[in-house]
Amino acid sequence: MMKLRNVLVATTMIGAPLSVHAQAVNPPPVTGLYISLGAGGNYLQDEHLIGRGGNTSDAAFRSRIGPVVVGAVGYGLGNGIRLEFEGDYRQNRFSEGRNFGYPAAAGGNEIKYGPMFNVLYDLTGLIPFPYAAPYAGVGVGWQWGQFNSVHSYSSARYPLTNSDDTRGALAYQAIIGAVIPFQFLPNLATTIEYRFLGLADRNYDTAATIAPGVVVDGKQKFGNDFNHSLLIGLRYNFGAPPVAPPSAPSPVAAPAPAAARSYLVFFDWDKAALTDRARAIVKEAADNSTRVQYTRIEVNGYTDTSGTPKYNEGLSLRRGRTVAAELVRDGVPQSAINIQGFGETHLLVSTGPGVREPQNRRVEIIIR
Known part of the structure; x- marks a missing residue:
């Protein structure tokens, strides 16, 4: 939890200077084509192993906080609804095996990547914020979970289980964020987001060494894969109106103000x-x-x-x-x-x- 807290503090410190030039008004909903890119930290909950019969066992892999990058292309309908296609990348390193029945260590990396389709809604008209426009959304798609030398072993190093397999699964996510536009660059804005991503079960090929020179091939199903990500990024809206250029000073005296x-x-x-x-x-x-x-x-x-x-x-x-x-x-x-x-x-x-x-x-x- 201390590492997650450090990520949150660091993300806030990075985002603070970007909001200095934000407009002091609630921006309107997005209209037209836009692109976005965000990066930050990703916390992966303990991944549980599923035993025979489909029951989730107490055995689980614990991981460290890793990086996350999300890029998206979207279109705003002008009424608050946005449709978005994204590609993402997450990585976490396993650090510990829990409840294996023996003191277990763990290692290796899990990398997740894939496409997602999101539907988001700009909450500008519902939640008034002076400097930011909040939004929320949901998404569904496909994610590949790649194991790079993912392994667990006892203090005696046996049994040793290793996997270098890649499996795809149905994925779903929820998104909560806020956008902070720049006063003099209305097309460009800072984004701050929290994303929850979940994957369905995956069945990985494994190789278990139960004694020196004795290797048994098999499969291991992994259950819940729940990711919590905090990102900060930029969004460029091609449909935002340009800033009106300042009026040139008139060489003659200004006329009397017209009636409203x-x-x-x-x-x-x-x-x-x-x-x-x-x-x-x-x-x-x-x-x-x-x-x-x-x-x-x-x-x-x-x-x-x-x-x-x-x-x-x-x-x-x-x-x-x-x-x-x-x-x-x-x-x-x-x-x-x-x-x-x-x-x-x-x-x-x-x-x-x-x-x-x-x-x-x-x-x-x-x-x-």
Whole structure:
């Protein structure tokens, strides 16, 4: 556990300087093609041997913490869902044999590698974080477990069991992570992830030396192969909007500030998704923002009174983030957008509690 703690501390120290330039706003969900690469430490739980009859025995191999590298190509659908294809590499060295019925030592390496297909969901709209965008996902695929001189032996060195075999098995995993974007490089971001990877049973060829010169070939089935990995990496999103270049100073006096322009985007009841009409209004606001000199763009979300005040506050904020993400996709710099959620306050049409009023389910875009 001390080694695992050291890996966690080291990973945090590496990730800290990378977040200095992170944006102080919740980034929108990923849209389009992206690539990612991460590396870190991998902790392999004790691997149990399975005896005859399919029962897991108490005998197990204990290992040391080893390296892990994961590379992926993915595509974000823009609604928070991402589809990802990855390739990974893990290595652990066995250090001890446990519950063999005699004092047992162990050695050799287990290397795992293979393809995985993941489905992930960006939790930007559900869990507000000021500097990072959390996400979670699951994956399924195939992993090869390669034994390099994996062996166990007693203090007298007999019996000695050795394996140099490679076996494939069905694999599954769970992923929890967060992405921290860079302010001046919106396509690039730091990722911090925890991954749990499990493999199905594998049946390895073995050679057992039971006495000097006496070798018996056989097979040994290994059971649970549970891996816990902590990674830090980089992700490059090809679909992220470019940072708008700074405006050149005008040689003439600045004109008087124009009056603020306002656009209303309406939503279906208890929804935060944009309709086709709503997208057209957001596009109009984004296009018009390029024709005027503005200091900021306010995106204010509201709801009707049909829910609880706390729920409506969260729903109004999700609606605001949806509109802000659409503005970014339409070319508005994310740094110019200020998002707020007012819930059921500031009603456009005054109603009593519990009323589903369509005019109150809105987001107001104000270009100042």
